[in-house]
Amino acid sequence: MTKAFTIWLTGIPGAGKTTIARELVEVLGPEIGSLAHLDGDDIRRDALYTLGFGREDRDTNIRVLAYVARTLNLHGTPAVVAAISPYAETRLEARKMIDQFVEVHVECPVEVCIERDPKGLYKRALAGEIPNLTGLNDPYEAPLDPEIRVATATESASDSALQIIEALRGLGHI
Numbered sequence: 001m002t003k004a005f006t007i008w009l010t011g012i013p014g015a016g017k018t019t020i021a022r023e024l025v026e027v028l029g030p031e032i033g034s035l036a037h038l039d040g041d042d043i044r045r046d047a048l049y050t051l052g053f054g055r056e057d058r059d060t061n062i063r064v065l066a067y068v069a070r071t072l073n074l075h076g077t078p079a080v081v082a083a084i085s086p087y088a089e090t091r092l093e094a095r096k097m098i099d100q101f102v103e104v105h106v107e108c109p110v111e112v113c114i115e116r117d118p119k120g121l122y123k124r125a126l127a128g129e130i131p132n133l134t135g136l137n138d139p140y141e142a143p144l145d146p147e148i149r150v151a152t153a154t155e156s157a158s159d160s161a162l163q164i165i166e167a168l169r170g171l172g173h174i
Contacts, residue, residue, distance in 0.1 A: 003073075003099065003100050004072070004073040004074075004075075004076050004077055004078045004079075004100065005073065005078050005079075005100035005101070005102055005168075005173045006069040006070070006072075006073055006078070006079045006080070006081060006098045006100065006101055006102065007021075007024065007078075007079070007080040007081070007102050007104060007164065007168070008069075008081045008083075008085070008091070008094060008095075008098075008101060008102065008103050008104065009021055009080065009081065009082045009083070009104045009106050010083065010084065010085040010091060010103065010104070010105060010106065010143060010146075011084070011105060011106030011107065011108060011140075011152075012084065012108065012110060012113055012134055012135030012136075012140050013084060013113060013119070013121050013122070013133065013134060013135060014108070014112075014113035014114075014116045014117055014118060014119075014121070014122065015106040015107070015108035015113055015152055016106055016108060016150075016152040016157055016160065017082035017083070017084075017106050018039055018082045019157040020082070020104075020106060020150070020152075020157050020160050020161050020164070021037050021039065021080045021081075021082040022037065022157075023157050023158055023160070023161035024037075024080050024161050024164060024165070025037045025080065027161055027162070027165065028161075028165055028168075028174070031174070032078060032174055034077055034078070035077075035078050035079070035080055036069075036072050036077050036078070036079045036080070037079075037080050037082070038065050038068055038069060038079055038080070038081045038082070038083075039081075039082045039083070040061060040062075040065060040081070040082060040083030040084060040085070058084075058086060058087070058090075059087065059090045061083070062083060062085050062087075062090045062091070062093075062094060063090070063093065063094070065081050065083055065094070066081075066093065066094035066097045066098060067097065069081050069094075069098055070097050070098045070099075073098060073099065073100065078173075084134050084140070086134045086135075086138070086139060086140045086141060087139075087141055088141040088143070088144075091103065091143065100173065102147045102148065102167075102168065102171065102173065103143055103146040103147050103148070104146060104147065104148040104149070104150060104164055105142060105143045105146040105148070105149045105150070106150055106152055106160070107142075107149055107150065107151050107152065107153075108151070108152045108153050109153055110135050110136060112152075112153045113135070114126075114136075121133055122136060125137060147167065147171060148163070148164055148167045150163055150164065
């Protein structure tokens, strides 16, 4: 049996992180027995609802996700985390915290994300209602050397998930 691992999906809002995470749980979960899905938006809404969107609060959200993923891994449960995780330094902290960390950059041009805009965030940001939307008017530090890259502007979430699964096989995680 391989050690539990964490798939860390990072990208700007609307890139497809949550959709890919759900695909991974549906397709990979039954194959490996279980796969916990931790979503940055859900954790923020349900547990860390007092956090704002400044750098310190964003970092806190990522640290909590990393802690929970590590705890799941220590108990033998693989995890998939879907979170913007805009800052390279904080993703590095997560990598150091989690023994088997697989970073996946979910690449998508901001123009495509604006068209998709599933939560209406870009519309609100462009109207001045959200002053610091990551990737638009707040920085997103794209990973320089992730284990996996998927390009969601040109491939479906299903194709991205299958690409991630094949890469996990190649990396020896499954």
